[in-house]
Amino acid sequence: MNLALLSSEIAIVVLAVLLICFDLFMPHRETRRSLGIVAACGVLAVLVHSFTQYGTVGTVYGDYFVVDHLALFFKQVFLTATLLTILFSFGYVEKFTQNKGEFYALLLFALLGMMIMASAHDLLTVFIGLEIMAVVFYVLVGFDLENIKSSEAGIKYLILGSASSAVLLYGISWIYGFTGSLLFKEVAANMAATPAILMGLGLIVAGFCFKLSIVPFHMWAPDVYEGAPTPITALLAMGSKAAAFAVLLRVFLVAFAGLKLYWAPVLSVLAALSMIVGIVVAIWQSGIKRMLAYSSVAQAGYILSGLLAANAAGVKGMLFYIVLYMVATVGAFAVVVAVEEHSGSDAIAAFSGLAQKSPLLALVMTISLISMAGIPPLAGFAGKLYLFIAIAAQGYLWLVVIGFVMSMISVYYYILVVKAMYTHPVQDDRVLTVNGPLKLVAMVSLLATLFIGIYPEPLAELANAAARALW
Amino acid sequence: MIGLAHFLAVAAIVFALGLYGVLTKRTIVGMLMGIELMLNAVNLNLVAFSRFITPEILTGQVFAIFTITVAAAEVAVGLALFFRVYRDRNTVHVARLNTMRW
Numbered sequence: 001m002n003l004a005l006l007s008s009e010i011a012i013v014v015l016a017v018l019l020i021c022f023d024l025f026m027p028h029r030e031t032r033r034s035l036g037i038v039a040a041c042g043v044l045a046v047l048v049h050s051f052t053q054y055g056t057v058g059t060v061y062g063d064y065f066v067v068d069h070l071a072l073f074f075k076q077v078f079l080t081a082t083l084l085t086i087l088f089s090f091g092y093v094e095k096f097t098q099n100k101g102e103f104y105a106l107l108l109f110a111l112l113g114m115m116i117m118a119s120a121h122d123l124l125t126v127f128i129g130l131e132i133m134a135v136v137f138y139v140l141v142g143f144d145l146e147n148i149k150s151s152e153a154g155i156k157y158l159i160l161g162s163a164s165s166a167v168l169l170y171g172i173s174w175i176y177g178f179t180g181s182l183l184f185k186e187v188a189a190n191m192a193a194t195p196a197i198l199m200g201l202g203l204i205v206a207g208f209c210f211k212l213s214i215v216p217f218h219m220w221a222p223d224v225y226e227g228a229p230t231p232i233t234a235l236l237a238m239g240s241k242a243a244a245f246a247v248l249l250r251v252f253l254v255a256f257a258g259l260k261l262y263w264a265p266v267l268s269v270l271a272a273l274s275m276i277v278g279i280v281v282a283i284w285q286s287g288i289k290r291m292l293a294y295s296s297v298a299q300a301g302y303i304l305s306g307l308l309a310a311n312a313a314g315v316k317g318m319l320f321y322i323v324l325y326m327v328a329t330v331g332a333f334a335v336v337v338a339v340e341e342h343s344g345s346d347a348i349a350a351f352s353g354l355a356q357k358s359p360l361l362a363l364v365m366t367i368s369l370i371s372m373a374g375i376p377p378l379a380g381f382a383g384k385l386y387l388f389i390a391i392a393a394q395g396y397l398w399l400v401v402i403g404f405v406m407s408m409i410s411v412y413y414y415i416l417v418v419k420a421m422y423t424h425p426v427q428d429d430r431v432l433t434v435n436g437p438l439k440l441v442a443m444v445s446l447l448a449t450l451f452i453g454i455y456p457e458p459l460a461e462l463a464n465a466a467a468r469a470l471w
Numbered sequence: 472m473i474g475l476a477h478f479l480a481v482a483a484i485v486f487a488l489g490l491y492g493v494l495t496k497r498t499i500v501g502m503l504m505g506i507e508l509m510l511n512a513v514n515l516n517l518v519a520f521s522r523f524i525t526p527e528i529l530t531g532q533v534f535a536i537f538t539i540t541v542a543a544a545e546v547a548v549g550l551a552l553f554f555r556v557y558r559d560r561n562t563v564h565v566a567r568l569n570t571m572r573w
């Protein structure tokens with residue numbers, strides 16, 4: 001057994017446990033920012049280390065845990081997302097009245113769950129990774145004890161999340177019973193389109209669609225996104241969604257590849273519904289977090305559509321889109337955190353006149369939102385292009401048309417925010433102060449969105465290499 | 472003779488009861504109990520499959536132990552959040568959890 005393959009996960013666990021110990025022995029009056037800095041440095045070190053793992057492909061614990069280019073690609077996405085989240089949450093964490101140190105440790109445990117999901121090569125490991133991530137997120141969503149919305153969001157997420165996990169598990173138990181194995185490859189080898197297996201498949205689709213907030217399983221997303229502490233909302237949108245996609249790729253393109261005839265029509269309809277419902281409902285939202293929640297429902301629909309191509313081009317499009325969605329989301333949420341700290345509200349009205357108070361934040365928000373809408377020359381355009389080309393080649397032209405029309409409509413509500421920032425009058429004359437790490441995250445997001453949009457080849461190459469690991 | 476089909480039938484009934492509970496109960500504790508029923512149905516399924524389909528490999532039984540552990544963690548977090556909600560608003564009725572809606 002090659003433990004070196006597990007080094008990233010082991011490092012994250014050690015780091016998280018160390019943070020809890022530091023937090024215990026630290027005097028109460030100290031701020032916990034030092035813990036955040038330790039966490040950020042540790043995650044950065046693991047991220048750098050993960051680049052040295054390219055080229056080593058192998059499995060640990062029998063075939064249950066695999067490290068290949070696809071897993072590494074996703075782990076780097078999660079590590080980057082968590083790193084940026086830690087950096088822009090320093091100011092937010094100061095507002096909590098207790099358990100500030102645990103916040104960072106819990107973030108790392110959520111990261112661990114995502115990393116296990118990226119490497120999972122059987123349904124049991126998928127379940128364990130998923131639950132590590134989910135249980136930590138239940139805690140984190142309800143973390144803000146001063147905010148009545150936070151506990152409400154937490155309990156809603158917990159009940160709906162556990163119920164969906166139970167549905168997913170019931171599906172897994174049927175697949176296990178009728179294929180005799182949990183390993184993806186053996187499941188694929190013993191696959192037959194019997195009613196029992198199709199029922200298991202249906203339950204698994206429902207369970208995953210919940211985690212991905214695909215319509216009609218998206219009901220939890222707006223409430224949880226609104227009530228959760230904003231950095232957690234960001235990590236839910238970026239990390240938990242990407243992790244569910246990491247699992248989805250292996251489950252549907254390896255284990256259930258033989259049943260594509262059955263799952264492809266269902267998923268194509270669900271993807272189309274997500275795009276339509278997410279974007280149409282987002283138009284009516286007055287809170288930015290709720291608006292971004294519905295927009296994330298639509299984005300999940302776009303990413304899901306890449307799965308229908310079921311080839312390397314489609315997977316490459318998905319991976320590419322996941323990265324640029326992460327980059328745009330982190331920028332948008334960093335700005336939301338700054339504005340929320342300043343005005344105490346997440347209403348779109350709170351963004352009035354932001355361009356005069358802080359031109360940088362307004363610019364970052366604008367670029368992020370326009371990238372999500374998919375306007376050239378930003379990253380979102382390149383991402384949608386790759387996805388649409390891949391699925392159009394497989395005969396899903398109708399889905400491309402829906403996706404294109406919907407992304408045009410989405411420009412409308414993204415522009416509403418931009419309009420508020422640039423044309424509405426400033427509401428008060430207090431100075432908006434932005435701390436250094438948050439500014440850094442905003443700059444990184446801005447530059448990355450522009451860079452990927454203008455010069456997408458390097459990322460496309462990485463995504464391509466990762467996608468080929470599946471076949 | 473009690474065979475695999477009997478276990479699967481019982482598990483299906485328990486799962487359906489649990490799902491019904493989650494969907495219809497109006498208190499948080501009732502919903503958590505429904506979720507527990509669903510997870511127990513899964514355990515029943517896993518152990519029965521393990522015994523009848525792959526008797527020499529214990530994958531299903533190991534899986535059941537993991538499920539039990541995860542269910543315990545979920546309920547622990549659930550009860551903590553439940554206390555928090557109760558302290559915030561003096562009620563555990565789901566209908567009162569309506570601060571946020573679109």
